[in-house]
Amino acid sequence: MWRIFLEKELKDSLQSARFVVTSLVSIALIALSFYLGIAHYQARLSQYEQSQQMMLETASQQTNWMAASVFAFRKPDPMEVFVNGINSDIGRYSEINQMRGIKLVRSEFGDDPMLAVFQFLDLSFVVQIVLSLMAILFTYNAINGEKEGGTLKLIFANQISKAEFILGKLLGNWVALLVPFIISFLIGAMLIIAMGVEMSAAHWGRFAIFAFSAVLYFTCFMLIGVFVSALTKRSSLSFLILLVCWIVSVLIIPKAATMLAGQAMPVPSADEIESRIASFSTQARTEFFASMNKLFAERFRPVEGQSQEQRDQFVRENQERWQQEEKEIRETMDKKIAEYSARQYEDLYNQKNSQELLALSLSKFSPASAFQLVAMKLGGTDTGLKRRYEDAMKDYRKQYTNFLSDKGGGHGGIRLSVSNGRGTVSAAEPKKINIAEMPKFSDPVYGAGEAINASLFDVGLLALFNILAFVGAFVAFLHYDLR
Amino acid sequence: MEQHATISAEGLTKIYEDGVCALDHVSFAVKPGEIFCLLGGNGAGKTTAINIFLGFIPPSQGVAKIHNVDIHRDPLEAKKYVSYLSDVVMLYPNFTARQNLDFFARLGGKHALTRDDYYTALRRVGLQEKAFEQKLKGFSKGMRQKVGLAIAIIKESPAIILDEPTSGLDPKAANEFQTTLLGLRAQGKAILMSTHDIFRAKEIADTVGIMNEGKMLAIKSRKELEHEDLEQLYLNYIHGKVAA
Numbered sequence: 001m002w003r004i005f006l007e008k009e010l011k012d013s014l015q016s017a018r019f020v021v022t023s024l025v026s027i028a029l030i031a032l033s034f035y036l037g038i039a040h041y042q043a044r045l046s047q048y049e050q051s052q053q054m055m056l057e058t059a060s061q062q063t064n065w066m067a068a069s070v071f072a073f074r075k076p077d078p079m080e081v082f083v084n085g086i087n088s089d090i091g092r093y094s095e096i097n098q099m100r101g102i103k104l105v106r107s108e109f110g111d112d113p114m115l116a117v118f119q120f121l122d123l124s125f126v127v128q129i130v131l132s133l134m135a136i137l138f139t140y141n142a143i144n145g146e147k148e149g150g151t152l153k154l155i156f157a158n159q160i161s162k163a164e165f166i167l168g169k170l171l172g173n174w175v176a177l178l179v180p181f182i183i184s185f186l187i188g189a190m191l192i193i194a195m196g197v198e199m200s201a202a203h204w205g206r207f208a209i210f211a212f213s214a215v216l217y218f219t220c221f222m223l224i225g226v227f228v229s230a231l232t233k234r235s236s237l238s239f240l241i242l243l244v245c246w247i248v249s250v251l252i253i254p255k256a257a258t259m260l261a262g263q264a265m266p267v268p269s270a271d272e273i274e275s276r277i278a279s280f281s282t283q284a285r286t287e288f289f290a291s292m293n294k295l296f297a298e299r300f301r302p303v304e305g306q307s308q309e310q311r312d313q314f315v316r317e318n319q320e321r322w323q324q325e326e327k328e329i330r331e332t333m334d335k336k337i338a339e340y341s342a343r344q345y346e347d348l349y350n351q352k353n354s355q356e357l358l359a360l361s362l363s364k365f366s367p368a369s370a371f372q373l374v375a376m377k378l379g380g381t382d383t384g385l386k387r388r389y390e391d392a393m394k395d396y397r398k399q400y401t402n403f404l405s406d407k408g409g410g411h412g413g414i415r416l417s418v419s420n421g422r423g424t425v426s427a428a429e430p431k432k433i434n435i436a437e438m439p440k441f442s443d444p445v446y447g448a449g450e451a452i453n454a455s456l457f458d459v460g461l462l463a464l465f466n467i468l469a470f471v472g473a474f475v476a477f478l479h480y481d482l483r
Numbered sequence: 484m485e486q487h488a489t490i491s492a493e494g495l496t497k498i499y500e501d502g503v504c505a506l507d508h509v510s511f512a513v514k515p516g517e518i519f520c521l522l523g524g525n526g527a528g529k530t531t532a533i534n535i536f537l538g539f540i541p542p543s544q545g546v547a548k549i550h551n552v553d554i555h556r557d558p559l560e561a562k563k564y565v566s567y568l569s570d571v572v573m574l575y576p577n578f579t580a581r582q583n584l585d586f587f588a589r590l591g592g593k594h595a596l597t598r599d600d601y602y603t604a605l606r607r608v609g610l611q612e613k614a615f616e617q618k619l620k621g622f623s624k625g626m627r628q629k630v631g632l633a634i635a636i637i638k639e640s641p642a643i644i645l646d647e648p649t650s651g652l653d654p655k656a657a658n659e660f661q662t663t664l665l666g667l668r669a670q671g672k673a674i675l676m677s678t679h680d681i682f683r684a685k686e687i688a689d690t691v692g693i694m695n696e697g698k699m700l701a702i703k704s705r706k707e708l709e710h711e712d713l714e715q716l717y718l719n720y721i722h723g724k725v726a727a
C-alpha cells in the first residue's frame with residue numbers, strides 16, 4: 001500500500017510547478033555555492049603557494065640566518081570547499097621567531113571587511129538554509145492539506161490503516177526531497193572533479209559523511225513539517241508555526257547560544273589579561289627592589305664604621321654567596337611572574353572552553369547548529385583549527401630555534417664594510433644562506449578518523465532529532481481527526 | 484425472502500465531547516438497489532451519521548453496519564464494501580482527472596485498471612472528454628464533483644455513501660448527477676445520500692429519512708410520498724406539528 005502513496009507523492013511533487021521551480025532554484029544555489037567554495041579554495045591555495053615562494057626567495061637572499069624572516073603558512077584544505085567555518089576568522093600565517101611566540105595574523109576577514117560583513121556563504125550554510133526551507137515548504141500541509149482538500153476522508157474510505165498512510169506519506173515526501181538534493185550534490189561532485197580540486201580518498205569519505213548528515217538535516221525538518229501538519233487543522237496555521245520554528249532553529253538559536261554564553265560567563269579579553277600581568281609584574285618588581293635594598297642595608301651592617309680596606313675584604317669574602325643569594329631572589333621573582341601569567345592564561349583558556357561548551361550545549365536544541373557542528377568538525381574548520389595550527393607552529397618554532405643554534409647561534413658570517421666616501425667596499429663577499437637546509441613546516445594532520453570521531457556525537461544528535469520528529473509525526477497522525 | 488440491508492443503522496447515537504447530541508437513536512436501512520436520502524437542515528446530524536458509517540468517528544451508542552460488518556468493530560473489512568464522496572471535493576489539483584481516479588482506484592483495491600477503464604468511468608459521470616487529461620486545478624466545482632463520483636463508482640462497492648453531492652451544482656450538472664445515480668441504483672447499489680434539497684430528494688429517493696436535531700423524525704417510502712407534499716411534511720415535522 002505504501003508504494004501507492006510513495007508514487008503519488010512523487011508524482012504530485014514532480015507535476016507541481018511550485019516544486020519544480022523551487023527545486024531548480026535550490027539546485028542552482030547549491031551548485032553555485034559548490035562553485036564559489038571551489039573558487040575560494042583555489043584562490044587561497046595559489047595565494048598560499050605564492051606567499052610561501054616569496055618568503056623563501058626573500059630568505060635566500062640573506063647571508064645571515066638571523067636576518068632571515070621565516071613564516072609558517074596555513075595550507076588550505078579541500079574540505080574548506082564545503083565548510084569554511086572559522087577559516088576566514090583566523091590568521092593565514094605566523095612569523096617563526098626566536099624572540100616572539102606564535103601569532104597567527106592576517107585573517108581573510110581582517111583583510112577584506114566586506115567579506116566579513118556579508119559573511120562567507122559556504123555550502124554548509126546554503127544547505128542549512130535552502131534544504132530546510134524546502135523541506136518545510138513541501139510538508140507544512142502534508143496532512144492538514146489533505147484534510148482541507150477533502151482527500152483525507154476519501155483515502156480513509158478505503159481499506160487503509162493510518163500507519164500505512166503516514167509511512168507512505170513520509171517516504172514519498174522524503175524521496176521527493178532527495179531528488180533535488182542528489183542532483184545538486186552530484187553537480188557539486190562533478191564540479192570538484194572538473195575544476196581539479198585534489199581530494200584524497202579520505203576527503204571524499206568526509207564529503208560522503210557531510211552529505212549524509214545533510215540528508216539527516218533536511219529529513220529532520222521534513223519530519224517536523226509533517227509533525228506540525230498533523231497537529232493542526234489548517235495549513236495556514238502550520239505554515240506559520242513552521243516558519244517560526246525555522247527562524248528560531250536556523251537563525252536565532254545558533255546566534256543566541258553564543259550571545260547567551262557570553263553573557264552568562266564573561267571571559268576577559270586578551271588585553272585585559274595582559275594588563276593584569278603587566279601590573280602584577282610591576283608590583284613584583286617593586287617588591288623585588290625593596291627587598292634588595294633591605295638586603296644591601298643588612299649586608300653592610302657588620303662592617304659599619306670600619307675602614308675601607310676592611311670593607312673591601314668583607315665584600316671579597318662574601319661576594320660569591322651574595323651573588324648566589326641575589327640570583328635566587330631574582331629567580332623567585334621571575335618564577336612568580338611566570339606562574340601568575342601562566343595561571344591567567346590557563347584561566348582564560350578554561351573560561352573560554354566552558355563558554356564554548358555552554359554555547360554548544362545551548363545550540364544542541366537546534367538541528368541547524370548540530371548540522372553546522374558536524375560540518376565544521378568534518379571539515380576541520382572548527383574552533384580546534386587554530387589550536388592545531390598553533391601547536392604545530394610551536395613545534396616548528398622549537399625545531400627552527402634548534403636549527404639556528406646549530407648554525408652557530410645564528411651567526412652566518414660577519415659582514416665588514418668600510419666606507420671610503422665614494423661607496424661601500426666589502427672586505428669579504430659574504431656567502432648566502434642555503435635555504436634548503438632550513439627545516440620545513442608541516443601542517444597539522446587532521447585525519448578522516450579524527451574528523452569522523454569528532455563529528456560522531458552531533459551526527460548522533462541529528463539522528464536523535466529525526467527519531468523524535470518521526471515518533472512525533474507518527475503518533476500525532478494516529479490521533480489525527482480524519483473528518 | 485426479505486432482502487438484507489447493505490447499509491444499516493441501529494439506535495445510532497452520537498454525543499460529542501462538548502456534550503452536543505448530534506444523533507439520537509437513529510435507525511434506518513438501505514437495501515441493494517435503493518436510494519436513501521437523509522433529509523435535514525443544517526446541523527441535523529447528517530454528516531455525523533455518515534462519518535460514523537466511514538469509521539471517522541465512533542458512535543456513542545448503537546451499531547452501524549456495511550455489508551453486515553460492524554464498521555466500528557472491523558473498520559478495514561467494512562470499508563471494502565463502501566465508496567464515498569465527501570462534501571468537500573478538491574482532490575489533487577496537480578493531478579489530471581485520470582490520475583486522480585487512478586490513485587483512488589488503486590487505494591480501493593483496483594490495481595489492474597487500464598486507461599480505457601478510467602475513461603469509461605469518467606464518461607459515465609458525464610465529464611467532457613477533453614478534461615480527462617487536464618489537471619484539476621482549472622476544474623469547476625461541478626467537474627470536480629463528477630471526478631469524485633467517478634472515484635466512488637470505480638471501486639464497484641455494493642454501498643455508496645454521498646454527503647450533499649449536489650450542493651453547489653447548477654441544475655444541469657445536478658441533473659446529470661442524478662442520472663448517474665439512477666444508473667447505479669439500477670446496478671443494485673445501496674446508496675445513502677444526505678441533502679437539504681427537498682425537491683431533489685423527492686425526485687430521486689426511494690426512501691426519505693427526515694432528520695432534525697439528531698432525531699430521525701420519519702422515514703417515508705416513495706409510495707407514501709406520492710400523494711403528499713414533501714415540503715409541507717418536512718416543515719410540519721421539524722416544527723413538531725405532526726407526531727413522528
Ligand SMILES: Nc1ncnc2c1ncn2[C@@H]1O[C@H](COP(=O)(O)OP(=O)(O)OP(=O)(O)O)[C@@H](O)[C@H]1O
Pocket residue numbers: 499500501503504505523524525526527528529530531532679
Ligand atoms: N466535532 C464536533 N464537536 C462538537 N459538535 C459537533 C462536531 N461536529 C458537529 N457537531 C455538531 O453536531 C451537530 C450535527 O452536525 P452535522 O455536521 O452532522 O450536521 P449536518 O446535518 O451535516 O449539517 P449541514 O447541513 O450543515 O452539513 C451540529 O449541532 C454540530 O454543531
Ligand SMILES: [Mg+2]
Pocket residue numbers: 529530531570646
Ligand atoms: Mg453536513
